[in-house]
Amino acid sequence: xxxxxxxxxxxxxxxxxxxxxxxxxxxxxxxxxxxxxxxxxxxxxxxxxxxxxxxxxxxxxxxxxxxxxxxxxxxxxxxxxxxxxxxxxxxxxxxxxxxxxxxxxxxxxxxxxxxxxxxxxxxxxxxxxxxxxxxxxxxxxxxxxxxxxxxxxxxxxxxxxxxxxxxxxxxxxxxxxxxxxxxxxxxxxxxxxxxxxxxxxxxxxxxxxxxxxxxxxxxxxxxxxxxxxxxxxxxxxxxxxxxxxxxxxxxxxxxxxxxxxxxxxxxxxxxxxxxxxxxxxxxxxxxxxxxxxxxxxxxxxxxxxxxxxxxxxxxxxxxxxxxxxxxxxxxxxxxxxxxxxxxxxxxxxxxxxxxxxxxxxxxxxxxxxxxxxxxxxxxxxxxxxxxxxxxxxxxxxxxxxxxxxxxxxxxxxxxxxxxxxxxxxxxxxxxxxxxxxxxxxxxxxxxxxxxxxxxxxxxxxxxxxxxxxxxxxxxxxxxxxxxxxxxxxxxxxxxxxxxxxxxxxxxxxxxxxxxxxxxxxxxxxxxxxxxxxxxxxxxxxxxxxxxxxxxxxxxxxxxxxxxxxxxxxxxxxxxxxxxxxxxxx
Numbered sequence: 001x002x003x004x005x006x007x008x009x010x011x012x013x014x015x016x017x018x019x020x021x022x023x024x025x026x027x028x029x030x031x032x033x034x035x036x037x038x039x040x041x042x043x044x045x046x047x048x049x050x051x052x053x054x055x056x057x058x059x060x061x062x063x064x065x066x067x068x069x070x071x072x073x074x075x076x077x078x079x080x081x082x083x084x085x086x087x088x089x090x091x092x093x094x095x096x097x098x099x100x101x102x103x104x105x106x107x108x109x110x111x112x113x114x115x116x117x118x119x120x121x122x123x124x125x126x127x128x129x130x131x132x133x134x135x136x137x138x139x140x141x142x143x144x145x146x147x148x149x150x151x152x153x154x155x156x157x158x159x160x161x162x163x164x165x166x167x168x169x170x171x172x173x174x175x176x177x178x179x180x181x182x183x184x185x186x187x188x189x190x191x192x193x194x195x196x197x198x199x200x201x202x203x204x205x206x207x208x209x210x211x212x213x214x215x216x217x218x219x220x221x222x223x224x225x226x227x228x229x230x231x232x233x234x235x236x237x238x239x240x241x242x243x244x245x246x247x248x249x250x251x252x253x254x255x256x257x258x259x260x261x262x263x264x265x266x267x268x269x270x271x272x273x274x275x276x277x278x279x280x281x282x283x284x285x286x287x288x289x290x291x292x293x294x295x296x297x298x299x300x301x302x303x304x305x306x307x308x309x310x311x312x313x314x315x316x317x318x319x320x321x322x323x324x325x326x327x328x329x330x331x332x333x334x335x336x337x338x339x340x341x342x343x344x345x346x347x348x349x350x351x352x353x354x355x356x357x358x359x360x361x362x363x364x365x366x367x368x369x370x371x372x373x374x375x376x377x378x379x380x381x382x383x384x385x386x387x388x389x390x391x392x393x394x395x396x397x398x399x400x401x402x403x404x405x406x407x408x409x410x411x412x413x414x415x416x417x418x419x420x421x422x423x424x425x426x427x428x429x430x431x432x433x434x435x436x437x438x439x440x441x442x443x444x445x446x447x448x449x450x451x452x453x454x455x456x457x458x459x460x461x462x463x464x465x466x467x468x469x470x471x472x473x474x475x476x477x478x479x480x481x482x483x484x485x486x487x488x489x490x491x492x493x494x495x496x497x498x499x500x501x502x503x504x505x506x507x508x509x510x511x512x513x514x515x516x517x518x519x520x521x522x523x524x525x526x527x528x529x530x531x532x533x534x535x536x537x538x539x540x541x542x543x544x545x546x547x548x549x550x551x552x553x554x555x556x557x558x559x560x561x562x563x564x565x566x567x568x569x570x571x572x573x574x575x576x577x578x579x580x581x582x583x584x585x
Contacts (some may be wrong), residue, residue: 001213001360002390002448003287009185009414009480010363013213013253013357013391021396024071024072024073025038025068025069025070025072025522025524026070026071026072026073026123026124026125027121027123027124027166027168027169028067028068028070028072028120028121028123028250028400028520029250029252029314029400030481030522032168032170032253032254032255032317033252033316033318034179034250034252034311034315034316034317034400034503035246035313035316035317035318035402035405036400036401036402036403036405036479036480036481036482036520037402037405037481037482037483037484038402038481038482038483038484038523038524039484040082040240040485040523040525040531041483041484041485041531042343042481042485042525042530042531042584043375043483043485043523043531043533043584044485044486044487044489044504045485045486045487045501046506047348047584048162048487048499048508048509049508049509049585050196050412050584050585051499051509051511051582051583052101052126052582052583052584052585053511053535053580053581053582054094054532054581054582054583055094055095055324055581056095056276056578056579056580057087057089057095057417057578057579057583058096058577058578058579059078059080059082059083059085059087059536059538059577059578059579060576060577061081061082061083061085061144061538061573062229062515062538062542062548062577063080063081063082063116063117063538063548063577064081064117064518064538064541064577065080065081065118065151065518065519065536065537065540065541065546065576065577066081066116066118066119066120066121066164066398066519066520066536066541066544067079067080067119067120067121067122067166067519067520067536068121068479068516068519068521068522068534068535068536069522069534069535069536069581070121070122070123070124070198070202070280070522071091071522071524071534072375073395074090074091074092074526074527075088075090075091076088076089076091076336077122077124077129077143078122078536078579079121079122079131080119080577081116081117081118081119081134081461081538081540081577082109082113082117082119082133082134083102083103083104083105083112084103084105084107084119084131084132084133085101085102085103086098086100086101086102086103086122086129086139086141086146087130088100088143088146089101089245089579090175091526091527092527093343093574094581099141099144099145099146099147100146101141101146102340103132103133103137103148103151105134105135105137106135106157106158106294107155108138108476109133109134109135109162110134110162112157112160112162112180112182112183112231112431113134113162113164113179114162114179114181114182114183114433114542115541115542115545115559115560116540116541116542116545116548116549117134117539117540117546118164118541119131119132119133119134119164119166120164120165120166120398120520121166121520122167123166123167123168123169123546124143124167125169125194126169126194127139127142127143128140128141128142128143128194129141129142129143129160130151130167130168130169130174130194131166131167132163132165132167132375134162134163134164135150135155135157135162135163135440135532136153136154136157136161136162136163136178136207136314137151137153137154137163138152138154138155138163138167138174138192138197139151140174140194140197140519144206147414148195150196150197150527151197152192152197152198152199154176154178154190154192154199154239155178155180156489157431158365158430158431159180159183159430159431160165160180160183160184160185160430160431160434161179161180161183161185162178162179162181162246163177163178163179163248164179164418165179165248165249165250165435166250167193168251168252168260170202170260170290171291172193172194172195172289173187173192173194173200173291173394174191174192174193174194174197174470175190175191175249175260175262175290176189176190176192177189177190177248177249177250177251177435178246178247178248179248179261180246181244181245181246181254181265181266181268181327182268182270182433182434182560183268183312183431183432183433183434184242184243184244184268184269184428184430184434185239185242185246185268185496186204186206186207186240186242186243186244186245186284187204187205187206187243187244187245187246187247187264187265187509187538188202188203188204188205188246188247188459189202189205189247189251189262189286189288189293190202190203190416191290191293191304193358195260199355200288200293201213201292201293202293202338202554203247203286203295204231205231205243205244205245205246205264205281205282205470205512206231206232206235206240206241206279206280206281206282207231207232207241207242207245208229208231208232208241208271209228209229209231211231212231212281212295213288213292213293213294213295214231214295215294215295215584217289217294217295217296217582218294218295218296218297218298219296219297220296220298220299220347220350221295221297221343221346221347221349221499222299222301222347222368222369222370223368223370223434224278224300224368225280225297225298225299225300226371227320227452228433230278230281231278231281233276233277234277234278234279234280235277235279235280235409236274236275236276236277239274239275240435241491242268242417242428243267243268243275243279243282243314244265244266244267244268244276244282245264245265245266245267245281245282245283245289245340246264246265246312247262247264247265247312248263248265248312248398249262249263249265249310249311249312249313249398250263250312250398250400252312252314252316252317252319253313254328255345257270257328257345258286258289258290258510259287259288259290259296259344260287260289260290260313261285261286261287261317261330261344262285262286262288262312262315263284263285263286263310263311263312263315263332263357264281264282264284264285264286264310264311264312264315265282265283265300265310265311265312266282266283266305266308266309266310267279267282267283267304267305268434269428269434269435269436269437270307270308270392270423270585271379271380271381271423271424271425271434271435271436271482272304272305272306272381272423273341273380273423275304275368276304277304278300278303278304279303279304280300280307281298281300282300282305282311283300283301283302283303283309283310284298284299284300284301284302284311285298285299285301285311285315285330285347286298287344287347293367295348297347298347299342299347299349299369299463300369301332301334301336301338301370301371302334302336303338303370303371306360306373306379306392306472307336307360307379307388307391307392307419307481308335308376308389308392308437309334309335309336309360309392309394310335310394311334311335312398313332313333313334313335313394313396313397313398314332314333314398314400314401315330315332316330316331316332316401316402316403316410317330317331318331318461320462321479322341322350322462327343327350327398328343328344328345328487329341329343329344329350329451329461330342330343330453330512331341331345331401331403331410331461332397333355333392333395333401333410333459334394334395335359335393335394335395335396335397335413335415336358336360336361336371336394336395337354337355337357337358337360337389337392337396337410338343338352338353338354338355338358338361338364338395339351339352339353339354339355339395339410339459339464339466340352341461346501347468347513348369349369349463349520350365350366351366352366353366353465354395354414355395355396355414355457355459355466356389356390356395356396356415356416356444356447356455356535357385357389357415357416357418357444357446357447358389358395359374359377359388359389359418360374360388360389360390361371361373361374361376362374362390375393375476375529375542379421379422379423379437379535380422380423381423381424381425382422382423382549383422384421384422384438385420385421385422386420387418387420387445388418388419388420388421389417389418389419389447390415390417390418390445391415391417391419391439391441391474391561392419392421392437392441392556392560393415393417393441393542393543393562394414394415395414395415395559396412396414396415397410397414397415397477397542397543398415398481398566399414399476399477399478399479399480399518400413400480400520401413401480402479402480402482402488403482404485404486404502405485406484406502407458407482407502407503408458408460408461409458409460409467409502409503410458410459410460410461411457411458411480411482411488412456412457412458412459412475412477412480413454413455413456413477413490413501414416414455414457414475414476414479415453415454415455415475415476415477415543416443416444416447416448416452416453416454416455416471417441417443417444417453417475417565418441418443418444418445419439419440419441419442419561420439420440421437421438421439422437422438422439423436423437424437424438432455436562438557438561439560439561440556440561440564441561441562441564441567442565443564443565448471450471451473452471452473453472453473453474453565454471454472454473454474454475454477454493455470455472455476455490455542456469456470456471456472456475456476456480456488456490456500456505457469457470458502458505463487468504469505470500470505470506470507472492472493473492473493473572474492474493474516474543474566474569474572475493475543476490476491476492476493476534477493477517477541477543477544478491478492478517478518478519478520478521479520479521480488480521481516481520481521481522481523481533482502483502483505483523486499486502486503486542487499487500487501487502487508488500489521489523489533489535490521491513491518491519491521491537491574492516492517493516493517493518493539493543493544493569493573494513494572495512495513495515495516495517495537495539495572495573496510496511496512496517497510497511497513497521497535497537497580497582498510511580511582513537513576513578513580514537514543514574514576514578515537515538515539515574515575515576515577515578516537516538516539516572516573517535517536517537517538517539517559518539518540518541518543518544518575519535519536519537519538520535520539521533521534521535521537522534522535526555527581530583530584531583531584532581532582532583533581533582533583534579534580534581534582535578535579535580536577536578536580537576537577537578537579537580538575538577538578539569539573539574539575539576540575540578542560542562543557543562544569545558545559545562545563546558546559546563546566546567546569546570547561547569547570547573547574547575548558548575551563553567553570554567
């Protein structure tokens with residue numbers, strides 16, 4: 001644990017200027033700062049052992065349930081995986097459906113979804129619910145009636161594009177991005193007008209500066225991100241047109257700086273020999289102005305990404321004193337296995353320490369910002385390179401962390417795995433897989449070395465180290481939530497919904513659900529004044545596709561390599577799609 005001196009030095013506050021305050025949970029991350037922290041404290045370390053199931057609801061969709069329930073007033077909203085049904089529940093009549101909206105996405109979208117038919121949630125703003133469908137529509141729905149206000153097509157499944165991310169609404173703009181990097185699509189972030197669904201701007205992740213909305217305001221911190229049309233010149237000729245960089249993760253917003261922050265995914269294909277160069281602007285983070293999309297800075301976590309280490313993970317915004325100086329921080333636990341602490345005004349990297357065992361890289365040069373890769377582990381055509389850590393899904397994938405201004409700890413759900421990697425030839429055909437790599441994943445043989453594949457880690461940001469760790473049998477693919485009573489909630493892939501002491505990691509309560517949990521917990525105050533905790537159960541996603549997709553466990557290449565690593569998961573859980581809501585008696 002850090003010293004009293006350091007604890008006193010590192011006072012912190014959270015940016016929590018969200019469209020709604022307690023007791024609402026209006027967006028997946030709770031607030032624009034993406035802290036997933038709740039001020040509620042009725043449920044505490046003394047009474048959480050008495051937490052009971054208040055009500056449950058089977059959605060009827062038994063695929064990977066990655067969305068959180070959101071709550072506004074006396075209504076809870078939940079969006080399912082494909083076919084992306086939006087449910088509204090009346091919290092005055094627990095378990096009662098007020099209405100449901102069915103967007104009826106095109107069935108063909110299921111065939112081009114790389115990693116299950118998931119959806120990461122809906123967002124409330126100004127009387128409407130906004131969410132994406134797998135087939136590339138953005139929907140605006142009246143939050144009171146369930147009536148469709150508008151529905152706009154922004155992606156093309158015939159090219160391999162799908163949509164799985166949760167929108168963020170900032171200043172009347174609905175911000176959405178695409179999935180499909182494994183199909184050679186070209187990534188983008190789009191802004192739609194919240195009132196009518198019309199396109200306001202598009203910021204491409206590859207291509208000339210004009211397409212990427214890079215202009216005179218663009219001032220990256222590091223020299224390697226400066227230059228004209230780097231989204232073209234850091235690629236082989238014309239390859240940027242099928243170069244990936246999709247935007248399927250999380251978006252945060254700082255209202256004081258008036259900047260949105262989001263990550264870009266892997267370059268395509270995974271075979272790095274086919275795309276020499278840094279491959280801008282993939283595997284990094286953009287800061288942009290929400291009204292126009294104008295880029296202000298960019299930082300690349302993994303230049304010339306070698307291992308599918310996308311940059312799409314959450315960006316948590318925290319104001320904190322570091323080394324006696326107040327800093328506006330952005331904390332990003334990357335797939336490459338490092339916790340990046342950055343100055344969110346400038347894009348400067350302050351620290352980038354590993355939170356898992358890392359063999360793929362040796363560190364980050366803080367002078368240049370460059371990741372120092374381990375040449376011994378570089379992929380090679382036709383040769384298997386063994387024990388590369390982290391795996392392609394990363395030391396941590398999309399599953400969101402949370403931050404407590406009370407404990408001043410950052411809580412990461414993640415995996416502890418390694419892989420063998422071989423590059424192979426691949427050709428681009430629109431709408432078909434474009435990967436060019438064979439991978440085999442397995443439990444990290446060194447850390448922890450006991451066959452487990454998952455962990456929850458509490459991270460001390462100023463001291464750049466873990467304070468405590470919890471080991472789980474399978475990857476911890478759920479999100480996390482922390483409360484003002486210093487409780488941390490998360491779920492496991494074998495179906496346990498757990499609560500631990502946020503200061504120590506000691507388990508205080510658990511509940512066995514019918515299916516594994518990869519959803520995002522939320523907590524809220526109901527119309528009766530009581531604090532509730534809710535989560536969706538339904539195993540799936542990339543890590544759980546072996547169950548949700550009924551894959552053959554004898555095929556180690558299924559689910560882009562994850563099926564072989566999770567071949568024992570079907571023994572511990574089953575398909576599901578149930579909403580669970582808990583309360584004290």
